[in-house]
Amino acid sequence: MxxxxxxxxxxxxxxxxxxxxxxxxxxxxxxxxxxxxxxxxxxxxxxxxxxxxxxxxxxxxxxxxxxxxxxxxxxxxxxxxxxxxxxxxxxxxxxxxxxxxxxxxxxxxxxxxxxxxxxxxxxxxxxxxxxxxxxxxxxxxxxxxxxxxxxxxxxxxxxxxxxxxxxxxxxxxxxxxxxxxxxxxxxxxxxxxxxxxxxxxxxxxxxxxxxxxxxxxxxxxxxxxxNPLFHFSVIGVLMGIAGFCLGLYVLFEWLVGIEHLFMGILTMLLIIAGILTFMIGFISDMILGYHREVMQEMRKLRIQINELEKKN
CATH class of the missing domain: 3.90.550.10 (Spore Coat Polysaccharide Biosynthesis Protein SpsA; Chain A)
Structure with a gap:
């Protein structure tokens, strides 16, 4: 052109x-x-x-x-x-x-x-x-x-x-x-x-x-x-893995008669926090998708307005 x-x-x-x-x-x-x-x-x-x-x-x-x-x-x-x-x-x-x-x-x-x-x-x-x-x-x-x-x-x-x-x-x-x-x-x-x-x-x-x-x-x-889904998913997965590994340690220790109450609580907190973080990313990604649709419609409207102004 x-x-x-x-x-x-x-x-x-x-x-x-x-x-x-x-x-x-x-x-x-x-x-x-x-x-x-x-x-x-x-x-x-x-x-x-x-x-x-x-x-x-x-x-x-x-x-x-x-x-x-x-x-x-x-x-x-x-x-x-x-x-x-x-x-x-x-x-x-x-x-x-x-x-x-x-x-x-x-x-x-x-x-x-x-x-x-x-x-x-x-x-x-x-x-x-x-x-x-x-x-x-x-x-x-x-x-x-x-x-x-x-x-x-x-x-x-x-x-x-x-x-x-x-x-x-x-x-x-x-x-x-x-x-x-x-x-x-x-x-x-x-x-x-x-x-x-x-x-x-x-x-x-x-x-x-x-x-x-x-x-x-x-x-x-x-x-x-x-890309909030990727960002929060990575954090959530890492927290979940940390909780899972810590949970395995607590379980093996419990099997030999050693209890770790606070580590058990920490294990549950890490796993729950990981799941919640992943959900935050999932919800944020849906909101972002809706935002992009709105921005696309606004962009189309702006183009139409500019074309009308040129004609007038």
Whole structure:
């Protein structure tokens, strides 16, 4: 489908990207994307000046962190489509058309650029690949949906889908929150194969341990909302197994004449708590299913209202 590139706002979060930001903006402009917004995290190397001199709009974020920068930028964007990529040159602008097309055609509300299948040698270490694949697998377990590359910074949005997300995360866990919100809101998403380049400029701002822990915490936090049956079932089953094993110990001890009254009480409490926890997950899953049906109907109604407004 042919779409107007004037309807696309290209969002580039930056922090000391002097070596690459100019090349990224120039390539986007050569492809016909002229609505470029750089949201800068207080760079000290002149990154904002380079962007301004090339004709990009520049705003300095008030908060701290990539997530905070994105949320602040989303609040001022009015174009119907948003394409987001990193300013460090790792996300090739040549894939911009492929990223926006699913949005413009109406097939998707959100697009994820998959970096994990094709990448420049040295761009991703074995630890990077293992960590990304682990996060994707854990996300699937927690949310019930496999999204291929939940930590990708190369993304596309419709403005309407962003208004439904209510994003809050300030750090690198923002990508996890976005992926979770897509599932929670029942939005259509599509994964587009891209290429990941080796970072030629500044070193990565991602700390593998600190930020990895925050991402894991976000997966668990939002997983409870998107797939409560899995979350509470795991807890319930673990409590039930603990109660069963403790019960076997109490039984064997009782057979040889040794009584453990308090352990027997604890055994019953663990088993009962496990059953109740599982039931909480089951009931929560039914409520979530009803919520998704309501959201789907509201989405259809919103589309109908927008079509009526266009006709009038």
């Amino acid at each position: 042919v779409f107007s590139k004037d309807d696309v706002c290209v969002l580039i979060p930056t922090l000391n990207e002097k070596a690459t930001i100019g090349l990224v903006i120039e390539e986007l402009q050569s492809l016909g994307y002229h609505n470029i917004l750089v949201v800068d995290g207080h760079s000290t190397d002149g990154t904002p000046d380079i962007a301004r001199n090339l004709g990009a709009a520049v705003m300095t974020q008030q908060g701290k962190g990539k997530g905070a920068a994105m949320i602040e930028a989303f609040s001022v964007i009015t174009k119907p489509y948003i394409l987001m990529l990193d300013g460090d040159g790792t996300n090739p602008p040549e894939y911009a058309d492929a990223m926006v097309e699913p949005l413009a055609s109406g097939r998707a509300d959100h697009v994820i650029g998959n970096r994990l299948n094709e990448y420049e040698r040295g761009a991703l270490t074995r630890l990077n690949l293992w960590g990304n694949r682990l996060m994707n697998t854990l996300f699937k377990w927690a949310h019930g949906v496999y999204m291929t590359d939940i930590l990708s910074g190369y993304r596309g949005f419709t403005l309407d889908s962003l208004k439904q997300m209510n994003l809050k995360e300030a750090g690198f866990e923002i990508e996890t929150e976005i992926s979770s919100a897509v599932i929670h809101r029942g939005l259509k998403f599509e994964v587009v194969p891209t290429f990941y380049k080796k970072r030629p400029g500044s070193p990565t701002k991602l700390h593998p341990v600190r930020d990895g822990y925050k991402i894991l915490r976000a997966i668990n936090k939002y997983g409870k909302m998107n």
